[in-house]
Amino acid sequence: MREFSRGRHPRSGRAAAPTWGPPWRSAGPEARPAVRLPWRSSLVVAFLQLVGTQFAAQSQPERADLGLVGRALLVAGPALLLVRHRHPRLAVLGTSAVTALYLGAGYPYGPVFLSVVVACFAAVAAGRRVAAWSALGALWTAHLLIAHWLCRWLPPGGDGPAAWGPEAVVAAWVVAVVAASELARVRREQWARERAEREAAERRRADEERLRIARELHDVLAHSISVINVQAGVGLALLDQDPEQARTALTTIKAASKEALGEVRQVLDTLRAPGAAPRSPAPGLDRLDELTEQARGTGLAVSVEVDGVRTALPPGADLAAFRIVQEALTNVVRHSGSRTARILLRYAPAELELRIDDDGPATAGGMTTGITGGMPRGVTGGGNGLVGMRERAAALGGTVTAGPRPDGGFRVRARLPLTAATVSPMPRHEAPSGEATLEAP
Known part of the structure; x- marks a missing residue:
């Protein structure tokens, strides 16, 4: 049985157009959709x-x-x-x-x-x-x-x-109707399949964008908040004994929080205006000195070694390399008993190798929430930091490994493939060679 019902528009309150449908149409949210x-x-x-x-x-x-x-x-x-x-x-x-x-x-x-x-x-x-x-x-x-x-x-x-002669024409019309119907069915199925593929592609792009934003926010906030946490502890400890050193710690907190706010704002701007060009360039290895300087402010001695001819990287590889180094240093600052870290950048024609080492064990009660995500540093885990590193590298066709070294300490190693078409040598006056060491005061 069918029923004829006239409802009202849910927003305007005007009488809606009448529709024919089965009695269960208004039974609930899972009722069959109305067909005009x-x-x-x-x-x-x-x-x-x-x-x-x-x-x-x-x-x-x-x-x-x-x-x-x-x-x-x-x-x-x-x-x-x-x-x-x-x-x-x-x-x-x-x-x-x-x-x-x-x-x-x-x-x-x-x-x-x-x-x-x-x-x-x-x-x-x-x-x-x-x-x-x-x-x-x-x-x-x-x-x-x-x-x-x-x-x-x-x-x-x-x-x-x-007469039997016209029957051939009738038969031809019947065959034509069947063939046209089948062609329409095939085209309709093809359109439906293409629409489903487009929707699936849009969902994948949305998921990838969410993962990208989550990685960016995690890397920015984990590093900046770690620096702020360490400096806040220093400031509280020296507030009465050494006010000048406490003032320096507060200045570092202000700078780190300002930088974090700027990067978070840049990430959130991509949500408000998808596809729009960012207001400031994405960070890359050209800001490695700033990164090591922030680590110095926490009392960590960082040495940077460059092997090979330093080249300008594609934007995606440059950002991934910077974030991997940033996350690894954040892990050392927060969870390592060592106050030294070594960074190796090895440039090859087809790939960039990153290696970040520290010699210390995990601090007392140090359950890593950065690179190993809540597991002891002696165990290779799958937390947000490590997952983010692997996702960044995998998006470029590279790999990331992290775990304890046989001789003690911890190592993060990443390989990012490069192509000759997207890599160009840096100007000679910007290409550092040898080893640059930044020691803690």
Whole structure:
């Protein structure tokens, strides 16, 4: 059973357009979605069948007069088209039966087959191919029986068997309708598949963007808050004994927090204006001196060694290298008993190797929340820091390994592939060589 209901628009309060649907439509959020009835197309088919048949009847005086019953049959087919989206099998079988009754009554030939063609297209597109083919086959069979054998007993009176020659044309039309329906079904499935692929690609891009923003926020906040935490502890310890040193710690906190706010604002700007160019360039290895300077402020002695000819990196590789070094130093500051760290940058024609070492064990109670994510430093874990490093490297086709060294201490090693097309040598006056050591005061 169907029911006719008129509701009100949820926002404007105006009466909504009436829709036909099953009684369970308003049963809850999981009820079947409403399907609008194809009124316009069904009215167009009804108009074409009525008007077209009226004109065709003028050249067929031998056929039965198109009376009230004939016009009712011409309207019955388009009326069944109203349910072709919800019940395609009923629509195609019903229109075929109505058309067969029309032909059996001896009414004039005309566009009476139009409703059958439309119903056949809808049934094939909905996957009811057997029903569509069966309906067309049954209608064709009924046409053959009526035109060649049953015509003696059916109206109009005195009608004789039809010639067999035109049947080839009728058969060609049937085949054409079936072929066009199948082509429409294939195209519809292709469009649906392409739409699903586009939606899946959009979801993947959204997921990748969320992961990228999460990595950026994690790296920025973990490093800056670690520096702020260490300096805050120094400031509190020296507030009464050495106010000048406490002032220096507070100045470092101010600078670190300002830099963190700027980088977080830059990351959040990408959410407000997706695709817009960032206001400031992304950090890279050209800011390595700033990074080591911040580490110096926490009492960590950092040495930087460059092996090979330093080259300008692609933006993605440059950012990944900077963040990997930043996260590794953050881990040393927060969780290592050593106050020294060694950074090695090895430039090769096809890749950049990063190696960050420290010699100390984990601090007392030091459960890493950076690179090893809540596991003891002696165990290689899979926390946010390490996962972020691996994701950054994997996005470029590289790798990251992290774990304890056989001789003690901890090592982070990353390999980032480079291509000759995207790497250019740095100007000679900017290419450092040998070893640069930054010692803690």
